[in-house]
Amino acid sequence: MSIRIEGLTKIYGKQKAVDGISFEVNQGEIMGFLGPNGAGKSTTLKMITGYLPPTSGNISVCNLDVQESGAEVRKIIGYLPEHNPLYLDMYVHEFLQFVGKIHGFRGNELIKRVEEIIILCGLAEEENKLLDSLSRGYRQRVGLAQALFHDPEVLILDEPTTGLDPNQILEIRKLIKEVSSRKTVLFSTHIMQEVQALCSNVVIINKGKIVANDTIDVLTRMKGKETRIELEVIPEIDMARLAEIEGVNNVISKGNGHYEITASFEKDLRPLISRKVMELGSDVVGLKLFESSIESIFQELTRQE
Amino acid sequence: MLHIYSKEINSFLNSLIGYIVISVFLTGLGLLVWIFPETSVLDYGYADLETLFSFSPYIFIFLVPAITMRMFAEEKKSGTLELILTKPVSGMSIIIGKFLSGLTLVIVALLPTGVYYYSMHSLGNPAGNIDSAEVMGSYLGLILLGGVFVSFGIFASSITRNQIVAFILGVFFCFVMYQGFSSISIMPGVEGNSLLIEQLGISYHYSSMSKGLIDSRDAVYFLTIIIIMIGSTNLVLKSKQWGS
Numbered sequence: 323m324s325i326r327i328e329g330l331t332k333i334y335g336k337q338k339a340v341d342g343i344s345f346e347v348n349q350g351e352i353m354g355f356l357g358p359n360g361a362g363k364s365t366t367l368k369m370i371t372g373y374l375p376p377t378s379g380n381i382s383v384c385n386l387d388v389q390e391s392g393a394e395v396r397k398i399i400g401y402l403p404e405h406n407p408l409y410l411d412m413y414v415h416e417f418l419q420f421v422g423k424i425h426g427f428r429g430n431e432l433i434k435r436v437e438e439i440i441i442l443c444g445l446a447e448e449e450n451k452l453l454d455s456l457s458r459g460y461r462q463r464v465g466l467a468q469a470l471f472h473d474p475e476v477l478i479l480d481e482p483t484t485g486l487d488p489n490q491i492l493e494i495r496k497l498i499k500e501v502s503s504r505k506t507v508l509f510s511t512h513i514m515q516e517v518q519a520l521c522s523n524v525v526i527i528n529k530g531k532i533v534a535n536d537t538i539d540v541l542t543r544m545k546g547k548e549t550r551i552e553l554e555v556i557p558e559i560d561m562a563r564l565a566e567i568e569g570v571n572n573v574i575s576k577g578n579g580h581y582e583i584t585a586s587f588e589k590d591l592r593p594l595i596s597r598k599v600m601e602l603g604s605d606v607v608g609l610k611l612f613e614s615s616i617e618s619i620f621q622e623l624t625r626q627e
Numbered sequence: 628m629l630h631i632y633s634k635e636i637n638s639f640l641n642s643l644i645g646y647i648v649i650s651v652f653l654t655g656l657g658l659l660v661w662i663f664p665e666t667s668v669l670d671y672g673y674a675d676l677e678t679l680f681s682f683s684p685y686i687f688i689f690l691v692p693a694i695t696m697r698m699f700a701e702e703k704k705s706g707t708l709e710l711i712l713t714k715p716v717s718g719m720s721i722i723i724g725k726f727l728s729g730l731t732l733v734i735v736a737l738l739p740t741g742v743y744y745y746s747m748h749s750l751g752n753p754a755g756n757i758d759s760a761e762v763m764g765s766y767l768g769l770i771l772l773g774g775v776f777v778s779f780g781i782f783a784s785s786i787t788r789n790q791i792v793a794f795i796l797g798v799f800f801c802f803v804m805y806q807g808f809s810s811i812s813i814m815p816g817v818e819g820n821s822l823l824i825e826q827l828g829i830s831y832h833y834s835s836m837s838k839g840l841i842d843s844r845d846a847v848y849f850l851t852i853i854i855i856m857i858g859s860t861n862l863v864l865k866s867k868q869w870g871s
Contacts, residue, residue: 371713396715403713407706409634411641423630424714468710 324349324476324506325370330379332365332530339365341530342379347523352502354517354524355510358624362530363510364404367480370508371401383476397425400474404481406465410454414445414464417453418471425472435471443467443497459490466494470501477502479509483516495519514620528624541619551583551591554608555599563602567594579604631716631724632731635698639732644697648690649736655686660743674751675758676743680765680837684805684830687733687776692797694732695780696790698725699860703788718864722785722857726777733773737766761839768836771849775829776801778856785863804852805829 325347332340340362347353357363368374370381372392381388383395409417415436422432440449443463448456453464462482469477482498483491498507498520511517517524518538526534534541553564558579565573569591572584585591596606639645659666659682666678702708711721744762751757776797783797784790808828812821825831829852832845 368709373709373713393715393717396713399713401710401713403706403709405706407710409638409707410705411638412634416637420630420634421714424711424716426715 324351324384325508326380326382327366327370328380330366330369330381331377332362332369332374333377338530340369340376343527343530343532344379345525345532345535347506347508349506350504351523352498352507352509352521354521355508355527356512356514356517356524356620357510357527358512361527361624363512363527364480366527367401367478367508367510368403371399371478372396397472398475400469400472400477402465402469402477402479402482404484406462408453408461408464408468410452412453413449414451414453414456415440415449417464418467421468421471427472439467439471442470442501444493459486459493462486462490462494463497466497466501475505477505477507477509479507481510481512483511483513491516526620526623533623534619549585550612551585551595552608552610552612553581553583553595553599553606555579555581555604556607557604559599559602559604564595564598567591567598569594579607628720628724628727631721632727635725635728636731639694639728644694645732648694648732652686652690652736653739656683656740668747669750674747674756676747676762676765677837679740679743680769683737683769684772684833687773688798688801688805690736691729691733691773691776692780692783692794692801695725695729695777695784696794696797697784698729698781699784699864700788700790700793704790712864719857719861722781722860722864726774726781726853726857729777729781730770730774733777734770737769737773758839764839764841765837767841768833768845771836771846772829772833775804775849775852775856778853778860779804782856782860782863785860805833 327346328344330340330343331338343362343366355363355366365374369376370383370388372388372395375389384398386395386398388395409420412420418436418439419432422435427435440446443466445460445463445467448460453461456464466479466482469479479498483494486494495516498509507521509520521538523537524534524541525532556579558575561573561575561581564570564581564583569585569589570583571586574582576582583591583595590611592609592611596609599606656679660668660676660678664670666682668674668676668678671678699708702711712718744757744759747757748755748759779800780793780797783800784793787793787796805828809825809830811817812825812828817824829849832848835842836845
């Protein structure tokens with residue numbers, strides 16, 4: 323068990339930021355840590371890295387208790403804090419050397435590792451630039467580079483793709499995917515696609531409490547979930563005939579030959595629908611399936627009452 | 628500790644603050660020692676550097692907190708404190724690294740004043756008629772004083788995330804510790820304890836050192852204050868990290 327959290331609670335004044343959460347991350351797993359803003363994600367990650375003390379509860383990383391053996395835990399964790407703080411008055415290679423020295427790299431070993439990590443994180447062209455002058459995407463790469471420098475067993479990333487443009491997001495995701503093959507990764511995000519793109523397991527928290535902890539497959543098949551299909555036909559057809567198809571739960575006409583169909587999740591109904599429309603003598607000009615994504619589950623689970 | 632130290636020294640060299648502090652210190656001191664008629668040693672008639680050692684503390688009161696104000700306040704504000712504290716490095720070695728870098732800057736600022744000593748040495752009649760041992764002792768006192776001010780400045784920087792607040796608090800701590808106690812000791816109503824109160828302040832211990840008299844009790848006093856302030860800074864960092 324790489325990360326084990328039991329009954330973790332953090333109270334700021336009167337507010338319970340994290341309220342008795344427990345979960346485990348197995349070795350080699352990429353775990354998404356999901357929640358709306360202010361749900362307690364960063365606080366939890368800060369406690370796992372030993373930066374914040376929990377009010378109560380236990381955290382162990384690779385069977386080491388974070389509070390008792392904080393120094394050892396800090397050696398095996400690579401951590402990218404929220405907002406990716408960096409010493410902006412340093413040069414990229416200077417900063418990475420500084421990080422390396424802190425991790426006990428010296429001499430040739432240090433130089434070699436800096437070169438390796440610069441190539442791994444795609445920083446070769448930016449190596450001699452001031453961190454202050456880097457774009458956000460490159461800064462994020464430097465942030466990842468410092469987290470990965472000592473080849474940590476456990477990688478903790480706090481919102482690694484926030485504030486990046488879509489291309490940068492894809493690049494950072496690719497990088498995380500590349501390096502994560504032999505590592506345990508726990509990363510927080512409020513972007514749902516990210517979880518679907520990167521990880522197998524997900525923990526969703528809301529208001530400091532865990533509302534779901536499962537694999538993505540299980541979550542997307544959760545009971546009561548439906549898929550939504552948008553259909554456009556020419557000319558218009560009889561809605562009632564569509565509702566005859568097995569599995570269709572409801573059909574709403576949106577006028578002009580647009581229909582919205584809700585159906586159960588088990589089966590993809592699109593072939594049946596298009597065949598039905600043909601039988602009725604119309605043509606399908608648009609047919610789109612909206613899978614019950616982790617997004618809708620997330621919205622359902624974290625809805626503010 | 629060493630890499631924190633060299634990182635801090637680098638950031639002094641990369642930013643203007645180090646150069647500004649050193650040049651302001653040297654300009655101010657140069658004016659006081661050589662130009663301004665009231666304090667100039669040229670008109671004084673004696674070949675000694677008392678002006679240097681009696682005015683430097685007052686310049687340090689303002690300049691040392693300017694060096695140290697960013698040390699923790701900036702790291703807190705930009706979040707790099709979290710970055711560094713979640714790496715395998717102890718809070719204490721961060722503090723000591725920063726302390727030593729501040730002290731280094733103080734020493735570097737003092738080095739060019741060696742020229743003053745040489746000038747005095749040559750101007751004496753006969754040449755060389757200056758109490759060199761006294762000057763050396765005074766320098767040691769000034770460096771210890773600088774160390775104390777650096778430790779106050781670092782402490783002030785650790786309790787806030789605002790550099791201006793850190794600077795003002797640093798100046799306040801340095802001033803109260805340097806001048807405050809001896810001023811209190813001559814207030815009416817404390818007559819019975821005035822010596823004790825005066826001994827708590829820095830100026831009591833520094834005044835004998837600035838005359839070149841190195842008393843181990845004074846040295847112990849300075850080192851104790853440095854240790855107490857470094858320890859307090861460590862407590863502040865820890866309380867942030869571990870207190871709920």
